[in-house]
Amino acid sequence: QTVTWDLANEYPPNSVHARSADTFIATLKEVSGGDIVVTAHHGAALGYKSLDQYDAVGDGALDIASSFATPWSGINPVFILSSIPFLVATPAEERMLYEIARPYYEAVLADDNQVLLFATPWPPSGLWGKKPLDSLEALSGVKLRTYDANGTITFGNTPATPVQLSWADTVPQLSTGAIDAVLTSADGGSASQLWEQQSHFTEVNYAMPLQFVHMNRDAYEALSDEQKVWVAEAAKAAEDFGWNLLEDRVAQNYAEMQGHGMTVVTGVDPAYIAALTEAAKPALEEWKGKMGADADAILSAFDAKRAQ
Amino acid sequence: MTSAADTRDIAGWLRPAMLFQRGVFALSQAAAVLAALLVVGMTLHILLEIVLRLLDRSTFILDEMVGYGIAGATFLSLGYAFEHSALVRVGLLVDRLRGRARRMVETFCGITTLAVTSQIAWVIARSALRSFERGRTSSSIAEIPLWIPEAVCAAGLMIFGLQVFAWTLRQIFDLPGPVAPGDEDPLQNDL
Amino acid sequence: MDPLVSGLALIAMLVVTLGSGVWIFVGLLLVSVAGLHFLVGMPLDRVFTIAGTITYRSASTWEMAAVPLFIWVAELIFRSSVSARLFRGLTPFVDRIPGRLLHTNVLGCTLFAAVSGSSAATTATVGKITSSELLNRGYNQNIAVGSLAGAGSLGLLLPPSIAMIIYGILAEVSVSRLFAAGVLPGLMVSGLYSGFIMLMALIRPGIAPAGHQDFGLRDYLRGALDLLPVVALMGIVLGAIYSGIATPSEAAAVGVFAAFGLLILLGELNWGLIRASLMGTVRTSTMVCIILVSASLLSTTLGYLHLPQELGAAIGAMNLDPLALIALLALFYLLLGVFVDGVAIIVMTLPMTLPLVTAAGYDPVWFGVFLVLMVEIGLLTPPVGINLFVLQGLTNWPLGRVARASVPFFLLFGLAVILLVIFPQLALWLPDQLYGK
Numbered sequence: 001q002t003v004t005w006d007l008a009n010e011y012p013p014n015s016v017h018a019r020s021a022d023t024f025i026a027t028l029k030e031v032s033g034g035d036i037v038v039t040a041h042h043g044a045a046l047g048y049k050s051l052d053q054y055d056a057v058g059d060g061a062l063d064i065a066s067s068f069a070t071p072w073s074g075i076n077p078v079f080i081l082s083s084i085p086f087l088v089a090t091p092a093e094e095r096m097l098y099e100i101a102r103p104y105y106e107a108v109l110a111d112d113n114q115v116l117l118f119a120t121p122w123p124p125s126g127l128w129g130k131k132p133l134d135s136l137e138a139l140s141g142v143k144l145r146t147y148d149a150n151g152t153i154t155f156g157n158t159p160a161t162p163v164q165l166s167w168a169d170t171v172p173q174l175s176t177g178a179i180d181a182v183l184t185s186a187d188g189g190s191a192s193q194l195w196e197q198q199s200h201f202t203e204v205n206y207a208m209p210l211q212f213v214h215m216n217r218d219a220y221e222a223l224s225d226e227q228k229v230w231v232a233e234a235a236k237a238a239e240d241f242g243w244n245l246l247e248d249r250v251a252q253n254y255a256e257m258q259g260h261g262m263t264v265v266t267g268v269d270p271a272y273i274a275a276l277t278e279a280a281k282p283a284l285e286e287w288k289g290k291m292g293a294d295a296d297a298i299l300s301a302f303d304a305k306r307a308q
Numbered sequence: 309m310t311s312a313a314d315t316r317d318i319a320g321w322l323r324p325a326m327l328f329q330r331g332v333f334a335l336s337q338a339a340a341v342l343a344a345l346l347v348v349g350m351t352l353h354i355l356l357e358i359v360l361r362l363l364d365r366s367t368f369i370l371d372e373m374v375g376y377g378i379a380g381a382t383f384l385s386l387g388y389a390f391e392h393s394a395l396v397r398v399g400l401l402v403d404r405l406r407g408r409a410r411r412m413v414e415t416f417c418g419i420t421t422l423a424v425t426s427q428i429a430w431v432i433a434r435s436a437l438r439s440f441e442r443g444r445t446s447s448s449i450a451e452i453p454l455w456i457p458e459a460v461c462a463a464g465l466m467i468f469g470l471q472v473f474a475w476t477l478r479q480i481f482d483l484p485g486p487v488a489p490g491d492e493d494p495l496q497n498d499l
Numbered sequence: 500m501d502p503l504v505s506g507l508a509l510i511a512m513l514v515v516t517l518g519s520g521v522w523i524f525v526g527l528l529l530v531s532v533a534g535l536h537f538l539v540g541m542p543l544d545r546v547f548t549i550a551g552t553i554t555y556r557s558a559s560t561w562e563m564a565a566v567p568l569f570i571w572v573a574e575l576i577f578r579s580s581v582s583a584r585l586f587r588g589l590t591p592f593v594d595r596i597p598g599r600l601l602h603t604n605v606l607g608c609t610l611f612a613a614v615s616g617s618s619a620a621t622t623a624t625v626g627k628i629t630s631s632e633l634l635n636r637g638y639n640q641n642i643a644v645g646s647l648a649g650a651g652s653l654g655l656l657l658p659p660s661i662a663m664i665i666y667g668i669l670a671e672v673s674v675s676r677l678f679a680a681g682v683l684p685g686l687m688v689s690g691l692y693s694g695f696i697m698l699m700a701l702i703r704p705g706i707a708p709a710g711h712q713d714f715g716l717r718d719y720l721r722g723a724l725d726l727l728p729v730v731a732l733m734g735i736v737l738g739a740i741y742s743g744i745a746t747p748s749e750a751a752a753v754g755v756f757a758a759f760g761l762l763i764l765l766g767e768l769n770w771g772l773i774r775a776s777l778m779g780t781v782r783t784s785t786m787v788c789i790i791l792v793s794a795s796l797l798s799t800t801l802g803y804l805h806l807p808q809e810l811g812a813a814i815g816a817m818n819l820d821p822l823a824l825i826a827l828l829a830l831f832y833l834l835l836g837v838f839v840d841g842v843a844i845i846v847m848t849l850p851m852t853l854p855l856v857t858a859a860g861y862d863p864v865w866f867g868v869f870l871v872l873m874v875e876i877g878l879l880t881p882p883v884g885i886n887l888f889v890l891q892g893l894t895n896w897p898l899g900r901v902a903r904a905s906v907p908f909f910l911l912f913g914l915a916v917i918l919l920v921i922f923p924q925l926a927l928w929l930p931d932q933l934y935g936k
């Protein structure tokens with residue numbers, strides 16, 4: 001054993017990204033024959049949030065981290081891309097977009113002394129509520145907890161009222177009826193047993209933002225060529241695991257939610273999705289404005305790929 | 309930690325030293341007033357958010373702003389709390405010492421404190437500088453420049469460092485302090 | 500390095516640095532820096548990058564804002580006639596109860612715990628209001644301060660509770676169930692405390708000044724009137740939380756608002772009071788918050804040392820039967836609580852201990868209550884015990900005296916843990932009634 005690293009992750013041990021990171025660690029240990037050992041610190045056990053992990057990894061305070069990209073939006077606009085609402089409809093499209101944007105992500109991270117190992121998506125966000133939220137009329141007067149600026153912009157353009165709350169306050173606020181609905185994935189809501197307060201989940205595939213696993217460049221460059229191959233192998237395995245996990249996990253979550261008496265509303269009217277997409281337009285335009293020419297390059301490549 | 313002797317009015321050659329001491333403490337006091345205003349600001353922002361929510365509106369940045377507020381308030385009031393002996397310590401050793409021995413231990417404590425906190429202040433200041441140079445903002449809808457809260461915290465720690473430095477000088481040269489010792493009961497200690 | 504050796508090395512460093520008289524938060528920072536440098540073997544520039552990042556992050560947590568805001572409420576009460584009214588009002592009601600006003604701390608903390616999710620805020624707020632009154636009225640000082648240290652940590656067990664929310668998110672357990680599960684054990688702890696105070700008052704009547712008046716109906720009515728301001732304040736804050744107008748994290752601001760309203764009604768609000776209360780607030784709250792911030796760096800250091808992981812793995816490898824496992828975990832958390840405080844204990848150990856406990860057949864909701872009780876005990880154990888530090892700041896006593904005064908209440912907490920293990924229904928009955936099996 002010649003290399004030991006610590007990996008920080010803000011999310012709980014059973015979350016999809018903890019599982020992907022654990023896969024990376026297990027694979028790396030196996031292919032390296034125990035030469036590279038990584039210790040995972042899930043649930044923010046080391047005290048870092050995703051935002052802090054950007055510089056913590058670049059500055060070498062951390063060797064590796066698994067970080068939610070959206071809090072990095074203010075560091076570089078490229079990190080907003082995967083959280084733009086209704087830009088992709090399926091996990092396959094999300095992966096297509098990721099493959100196209102990956103060189104841009106790598107370039108930004110490289111500027112800040114770090115290496116992108118792999119990225120995996122969050123399960124698609126939908127609408128948890130006390131009734132089907134499957135039309136603009138159904139959204140009327142609904143107080144909806146959103147999780148980022150794009151959600152605030154998008155649902156502010158619908159008859160719903162977006163509300164900003166920390167996740168810790170969300171369940172108490174649902175219990176007292178101060179808010180009506182929550183924008184989160186089937187997975188995120190199930191982890192917090194939202195079925196105790198909510199009865200319906202409406203699948204709208206709002207967004208599948210990315211989680212990056214990134215490592216310090218100096219630590220990476222210190223590896224031998226053989227060790228770098230092992231890291232790449234483990235990253236590939238974990239990346240495939242994370243993307244494949246998505247579909248299974250959604251099916252599992254739906255079954256569990258139905259087991260707790262919830263109604264899962266799928267196949268909503270395409271006109272509704274189109275209206276929501278329209279509501280999200282300002283978020284897309286704002287991103288294009290910040291991103292400049294690269295935005296057009298990424299989006300046109302994505303459109304071309306999708307058309308194939 | 310302060311005793312009645314610390315308040316004897318000093319004239320003569322100690323004058324410039326006392327000016328420095330008073331100046332540093334004035335800086336700590338100003339920072340603490342700023343911290344108090346941050347506490348008021350946090351309260352008002354939370355109350356505003358509650359009212360707006362009843363009207364189906366929101367500022368959307370409550371937890372972010374309160375987070376900056378609490379960090380700023382904590383670091384900005386450190387120097388002031390320090391000079392008022394409000395920061396607790398274990399008196400097992402220091403309380404038993406008098407005179408020169410006491411001042412030597414106090415000097416050691418002061419220097420140790422400066423060594424650790426100045427490094428931390430430097431790291432946070434460096435981070436503020438980087439955020440400023442690269443134009444980094446928060447990811448919320450308000451896009452607050454990250455350097456502002458970072459710089460405030462670094463400034464608070466530096467003012468604390470200056471206050472500890474002034475205090476350590478008093479220990480080395482056996483000078484009186486600028487703060488009148490409060491009532492025996494710290495709960496009654498007002499200023 | 501062997502986790503036991505590095506753990507012992509950290510404790511030794513803590514004892515030496517804190518004992519040297521350096522300010523407590525500096526001592527915590529110093530030991531963390533030394534631990535990362537000497538025990539983990541990191542170069543100093545990396546160590547300070549970590550220290551800067553973690554202190555800035557933990558200082559800017561939204562949950563910590565409850566500390567200055569609730570302390571401000573306490574300052575407003577403490578500096579107005581409201582606190583004197585509180586004690587005057589309680590006097591006739593507690594006259595026949597052995598220990599008399601000594602029960603105000605337990606009662607006050609229990610009530611305050613119902614509006615506050617943080618134990619530092621509970622101890623500081625109730626302590627600010629009661630300690631000088633009790634110390635001046637001739638009550639036994641050790642019991643007054645010890646009961647504050649013990650009951651002050653109830654803020655975590657009784658809902659709302661930051662610790663329960665964090666546990667719920669990490670363990671994927673319903674927060675509403677956890678909140679309900681904490682209620683009976685919390686009340687049991689305050690019952691144990693009150694019972695202990697009564698017992699002590701019967702054995703040694705000298706701990707409370709003798710009740711000497713015959714109170715008539717008029718006195719009770721006047722007492723009730725004197726209690727009205729505090730009751731109204733509590734009612735407004737509780738009402739705001741349970742009607743959903745304010746979230747638990749926002750409750751402190753509602754408290755400030757209500758306190759201002761109260762002082763206006765009483766005609767006691769003036770600039771001098773506002774100024775003095777604010778400056779008092781920043782002094783006390785920065786003392787509390789900077790210790791919380793430094794303590795989080797110490798828990799980060801334990802994380803980089805892999806201490807919780809390795810100890811957890813060692814316990815797992817023993818393949819103990821359920822009762823032995825829980826006994827060993829109690830010991831483990833007691834030891835960890837010696838140098839880590841608060842929710843950090845939960846965050847850093849749960850990935851290791853939760854699988855062990857659920858595999859042994861324990862209910863995760865029950866384990867949440869068990870863990871929060873252990874965290875509360877940790878707040879009372881020196882050298883790193885936030886409640887002790889807060890009370891040291893409020894009373895100006897040496898830390899050792901505060902710690903000694905807390906010993907009986909620490910032992911009663913231990914008794915509560917044993918009762919919880921013997922009678923798991925203490926935690927599980929209420930959530931089962933409210934939310935079904």
Ligand code: NA
Pocket residue numbers: 611612613614615616617653654655656657658659660
């Ligand atoms: Na509570």
Ligand code: NA
Pocket residue numbers: 836837838839840876877878879880881882883884885
């Ligand atoms: Na402790």
